[in-house]
Amino acid sequence: MMLVNARSTxxxxxxxxxxxxxxxxxxxxxxxxxxxxAGICHTDVSRARSEFGSTNYPLVPGHEIAGTVSAVGxxxxxxxxxxxxxIGCFVDSCRECDHCKAGLESYCRVEHIRTYNAVGRDGKVxxxxxxxxxxxxxxxxxxxxxxxxxDEAAPLLCAGITTYTPLRHWKAGPGSRVAIVGFGGxxxxxxxxxxxxxAHTTVLDLTMDKEADALRRGADAYRLTTDPTVYTDYADTxxxxxxxxxxxxxxxxxxxxxxxxxxxxxxxxxxxxISFDVFSLLHNRRSIAGTLVGGIEETQxxxxxxxxxxxxxxxxxxxxxxxxxxxxxxxxxDVKYRFVIDISTMASK
Numbered sequence: 001m002m003l004v005n006a007r008s009t010x011x012x013x014x015x016x017x018x019x020x021x022x023x024x025x026x027x028x029x030x031x032x033x034x035x036x037x038a039g040i041c042h043t044d045v046s047r048a049r050s051e052f053g054s055t056n057y058p059l060v061p062g063h064e065i066a067g068t069v070s071a072v073g074x075x076x077x078x079x080x081x082x083x084x085x086x087i088g089c090f091v092d093s094c095r096e097c098d099h100c101k102a103g104l105e106s107y108c109r110v111e112h113i114r115t116y117n118a119v120g121r122d123g124k125v126x127x128x129x130x131x132x133x134x135x136x137x138x139x140x141x142x143x144x145x146x147x148x149x150x151d152e153a154a155p156l157l158c159a160g161i162t163t164y165t166p167l168r169h170w171k172a173g174p175g176s177r178v179a180i181v182g183f184g185g186x187x188x189x190x191x192x193x194x195x196x197x198x199a200h201t202t203v204l205d206l207t208m209d210k211e212a213d214a215l216r217r218g219a220d221a222y223r224l225t226t227d228p229t230v231y232t233d234y235a236d237t238x239x240x241x242x243x244x245x246x247x248x249x250x251x252x253x254x255x256x257x258x259x260x261x262x263x264x265x266x267x268x269x270x271x272x273x274i275s276f277d278v279f280s281l282l283h284n285r286r287s288i289a290g291t292l293v294g295g296i297e298e299t300q301x302x303x304x305x306x307x308x309x310x311x312x313x314x315x316x317x318x319x320x321x322x323x324x325x326x327x328x329x330x331x332x333x334d335v336k337y338r339f340v341i342d343i344s345t346m347a348s349k
Contacts, residue, residue, distance in 0.1 A: 001022045001023065001024060001025060002022070002023050002025065002133070003020045003021070003022060003023075004020065004021060004023055004131050004132040004133045005018065005019075005020060005131065005132050005346045005347040006018075006019050006020065006021045006060045006127065006130055006131035006132070006346065007019065007060065007130045007131075007320055007323055007346065008021070008058040008059055008060045008127075008130075009048050009057070009058065009059050009061075010057050010058045010059075011057055012048075012049050012050040012055070013049060015324050016130075016320075016323045016324055018320075018346075018347070019058070019060075021060060021127050021131060023131075023133055023134065023135050024122070024135050025135075026071050026072070026073050026135055027073050027135075027137075028073040028074050028075040028076075029073050029075050029076060029137050029138055029139070030072070030073045030076070030135050030136065030137055030138070031069055031071075031072050031073070031076060031079050031085065031135070031136055031137075031138050031141050032069065032070050032071040032072070032133060032134075032135050033065070033067045033068065033069060033070065033085055033087065033133060033134050033135075033136065033141070034067050034068050034069075034070045034132070034133055035065055035066070035067040035129055035131060035132060035133060035134060035343045036066055036067040036068065036150045036151070036342075036343055036344070037065075037066045037067070037150050037151045037154040037317070037340045037341065037342065037343060038062040038064060038065050038066075038128070038129035038130055038131075038154060038340065038341045038343060039062075039064030039065075039129075039154040039155040039157070039158065039159075039313070039315070039338055039339065039340045039341075040061075040062075040064075040323070040326055040327070040330060040338070040339040040340070040341065041061075041063065041064055041155075041158050041159070041185070042185060042246060042330055043063075043158075044061035044062065044063075044327075045327050045330050045331055046246075046269075047059065047061060047116075047117055048061055048327065049327075051271075052269060052271075053117075055117060056117055056125045059116065059117060059127075060116060060127035060128050060130050060131055061116050061117075061128050061129075061130055062115070062116060062128030062129025062130040062131070062341075063087070063088060063089045063090075063114070063115040063116060063128055063129065063157065063158055064086075064088070064129065064154045064155050064156075064157045064158045064159070064338075064340075065086055065087040065088075065115070065128070065129035065134065065154060065157060066084070066085075066086045066144060066150040066151070066153050066154040066157070067084075067085065067086075067150070067343070068082060068083065068084055068085065069081050069082060069083045069085055070133070072138070073138075076138045077138070078138050078141070078143075079138055079141060079143070083143065084143070084144040084145075084146065084150065085141050085142060085143060085144060086141075086142045086143075086144050086153060086154065086156075086157045086303070087115060087129065087134060087136055087140070087141060087142070087157065088115070088142065088157035088158060088161060088293065088299055089106070089114060089115055089157070089158055089161075089293050090105065090106060090112040090113055090114050090115060090140065090293075091113055091114070091115050091120075091126065091136050091137070091140050092112070092113035092120065092121060092137060092140060093105040093106075093108035093110070093111070093112040093113065094108050094109065094110035094111070095139070096110075097109035097110060102295075103295040103296065103297040103298065104295045105140075105295045105296055106292040106293050106294065106295055107292065113126060114126060115128045115129065116128030116129075129343075130320070130323070130341060130343075130346075131343075131346065132343060132346050132347075139296065140296060142157065142296070142299055142300050142303060143300065143303070144303060145303060145304060145307035146307075147307045147310075148303070148306065148307050148312055149312065151315055151317055151340050151342075152312035152313050152314070152315055152340075153303070153306075153312060153313075154313070154315075154340050155185065155189070155313035155315065155338040155340065156189065156302065156303060156306055156312065156313060157299070158293065159185050159186045159189045159190075159313060159338065160189050160193070160302050160303070160306060160311075160313070161293045161294045161298065161299045161302050162186055162267055162293050163180075163186050163187075163189055163190030163193055163194075163242065163244070163267070164190075164193050164294065164298070164301075164302040164305070165291050165292075165293060165294040165298060166240070166242050166265040166267070166289075166291050167190065167193055167194055167197060167199075167240070167242065168197075168294075168298070169291065170239075170240045170263050170265065172194050172197045172198075172199040172239075172240055173197050173198045173199055174198035174199070175198075176198075176199045176200070176239045176240065177199065177200045177202070177237055177238050177239050177240075177259070178194045178199040178200065178201050178202070178238065178239065178240045178241075178242065179201075179202045179203075179204050179234070179238045179240070179241045179242070179257065180194065180201065180202070180203050180204070180219075180242050180244065181204045181205075181225070181241060181242065181243040181244060181245055181249070181254070182204075182205060182243065182244040182245035182268070183203050183205045183210045183213070183214050183219075183222075183337075184244060184245075184333065184335075184337060185244075185313075185330075185335070185337050185338045186244035186267060187203070187205075187244045188210075188213065188214070188217060188313070188314060188337040189311065189313055189337075190242060190244060191203060191214055191217050191218055191219050192217045192218050192309070192311045193302075193305070193306070193309075193311060194218070194242075195217075195218030195219070195220075196218070196305070196309040196311060199240075200220050201218060201219050201220050201221075202219065202220060202221040202222070202223065202234070202238070203219045203221070203222045203223070204223055204224075204225050204230065204241075205222070205223075205224065205225065206224065206225055206226060207224070208222075208224065210222075210336075213314075213336070213337075231253050231254075231256065231257060234257045235256055235257060236256075236257070236258070236259050236260075236284060237257055237258075237259055238257050238258055238259060238262055239258075239259055239261075239262050239263075240262065240263055240265065241254055241257065241258060241262070241263070241264045241265065242265045242267060243264065243265065243266050243267060243268055244267050244268055245268045246268035246269050246270060246271075247268065247270055248270040248271070248272050248274060249270075249274075251264070251274055251275070251276035251280070251288070252276050252277050252280045255276060255280035255281065255286055255288065256280060256283075258284060258286045259284060260284045260285060261284070261285050261286070261287075262284065262286050262287070263286070263287040263288070263289055264286070264287070264288045264289070265288075265289050265290065265291060266288065266289070266290050267290070267291070276288070313337065313338045313340075314336060314337045314338065315337075315338050315339070315340040316335060316336070316338070316339050316340070317339075317340050317341075317342050318339055318340070318341055318342065319341075319342060319345045320341055320342070320343070320345040320346045321345070323341065326339040
């Protein structure tokens with residue numbers, strides 16, 4: 001075992017404290033990663049504050065991890081010391097079920113093992129990227145292209161693949177019309193991916209203060225969800241609506257903006273069950289759907305796609321001592337557009 005510096009929280013609402021955690025020794029198929037940056041996802045905030053699901057404390061969050069390989073096991077063939085790599089939302093799965101074999105590890109029939117707040121094969125709770133190092137089987141490690149700065153690439157391991165997956169699955173591309181609900185940590189990346197795929201892309205948001213950023217990142221239009229005319233102007237228009245917001249919406253209003261065979265995909269996790277009139281689906285043969293992040297192969301495809309098209313997250317790099325303040329700002333929606341922790345500051349307090 002090796003001890004590394006990390007930041008953990010001990011209870012809902014408890015501040016993050018400097019600590020040391022154990023990482024396993026590098027096994028034959030393992031990669032040891034010196035973490036350079038770890039993004040702060042809204043899920044991190046929700047898990048740390050026990051807002052959904054069960055949380056194992058003390059908790060070290062972080063599933064947007066970027067760094068470099070510092071050691072490899074004797075059987076590793078995909079990576080070498082010095083490679084730029086990333087870790088996303090999960091670090092293992094059963095590898096034997098039909099979903100895993102199809103490259104859909106996030107839908108593992110047994111259970112995919114999350115990067116943090118899960119129980120690994122060794123029976124220990126996984127601890128995430130708010131730490132100096134992590135050891136992961138090479139099958140769950142991603143290669144970060146050289147053209148992507150590591151700090152701006154880190155959020156792609158969650159925000160990037162979370163939006164790329166529905167855009168690819170529901171075939172956003174030339175001739176299709178896509179709406180992205182919420183121009184935030186996920187939405188600002190999703191807009192650029194949608195545009196790069198060739199889709200006409202509209203942003204639907206609560207405020208106008210991000211319009212210039214949205215247009216700069218590729219949006220063709222930007223409209224307020226508080227403006228009632230948006231729902232009539234875009235009635236029967238969109239082939240795909242991707243909602244990135246963790247809030248309950250007027251789903252009937254959004255569903256009525258879908259064209260024939262259109263799909264509304266919910267990525268956010270509202271605090272209450274969603275409800276809608278079934279007639280909103282019957283008309284135009286509409287669908288409402290959800291999706292987890294893509295598998296390892298698709299995540300690598302996303303990173304390569306983003307590198308080819310010059311897409312990265314817009315980040316505010318913070319010191320490890322600023323995590324609590326950053327959490328408050330994430331909860332308040334006060335970030336443009338992703339906080340990323342400089343892991344070189346992990347030991348200072």
